Amino acid sequence: MIDPATALQDVRNRIAGAARIAQRSADDVTLIAVSKTHDAAAIQPLIDTGQRVFGENRVQEAQAKWPDLRAAHPEIELHLIGQLQSNKADEAVAMFDCIHSLDRPSLVPALAKAMDKAGRRVPCFVQVNIGAEEQKGGCAIAELAALLAEARAADLPVIGLMCVPPADIEAAPFFALLDKLARDHGLAGRSMGMSDDFETAVMLGATHVRVGSALFGERG
Numbered sequence: 001m002i003d004p005a006t007a008l009q010d011v012r013n014r015i016a017g018a019a020r021i022a023q024r025s026a027d028d029v030t031l032i033a034v035s036k037t038h039d040a041a042a043i044q045p046l047i048d049t050g051q052r053v054f055g056e057n058r059v060q061e062a063q064a065k066w067p068d069l070r071a072a073h074p075e076i077e078l079h080l081i082g083q084l085q086s087n088k089a090d091e092a093v094a095m096f097d098c099i100h101s102l103d104r105p106s107l108v109p110a111l112a113k114a115m116d117k118a119g120r121r122v123p124c125f126v127q128v129n130i131g132a133e134e135q136k137g138g139c140a141i142a143e144l145a146a147l148l149a150e151a152r153a154a155d156l157p158v159i160g161l162m163c164v165p166p167a168d169i170e171a172a173p174f175f176a177l178l179d180k181l182a183r184d185h186g187l188a189g190r191s192m193g194m195s196d197d198f199e200t201a202v203m204l205g206a207t208h209v210r211v212g213s214a215l216f217g218e219r220g
């Protein structure tokens with residue numbers, strides 16, 4: 001069992017250390033505490049320690065546990081980091097403050113309509129299948145320009161790119177590639193880096209790191 005306050009301080013220190021080496025400000029890196037599969041009792045200590053940005057990968061799971069937690073701390077930000085079905089767009093827009101998984105053209109009109117209906121524009125990252133993996137979510141690099149154009153035409157606030165690099169190989173080249181693609185498209189946000197590689201991601205320009213098990217322990 002890891003102590004959440006200690007784990008949070010350790011992750012924050014490591015982000016700060018990586019930022020310092022890269023001549024960046026740690027303030028330019030948002031730590032998203034990925035609380036998927038963990039219940040309110042596990043999340044509460046992190047809130048008590050001052051963490052305010054959390055990530056979930058399922059709309060329904062977030063709906064089940066966050067309304068109560070948020071009632072006490074309305075300033076909490078929730079980020080959707082998992083795949084989104086078009087028919088859940090309304091619920092996602094109502095629930096989340098940022099969506100990291102815009103990954104295909106069919107989601108563009110669904111999200112635009114949901115945002116119109118809700119009267120709020122939720123910032124989005126376009127997820128890129130950075131390792132060109134058959135089974136992985138994310139837009140192919142060859143289709144990125146077209147997807148960004150569609151999103152912009154629909155007035156979706158796209159703030160950056162997101163990736164999950166292939167498992168079990170060095171992530172750095174993929175982070176560097178995502179950074180280059182973001183630069184090529186004039187996007188400031190880079191959502192990259194998880195428990196095993198967030199320091200590398202920070203050194204390569206991550207603005208948002210998504211850290212779960214390093215904060216909460218391994219998922220059951």
Ligand SMILES: *Cc1c(COP(=O)(O)O)cnc(C)c1O
Nearest residue numbers: 034057081194195210211212213
């Ligand atoms: C689960 C998940 C994370 C966090 O992974 P850890 O290795 O536990 O830090 C980050 N990003 C996405 C998209 C995830 O699904």
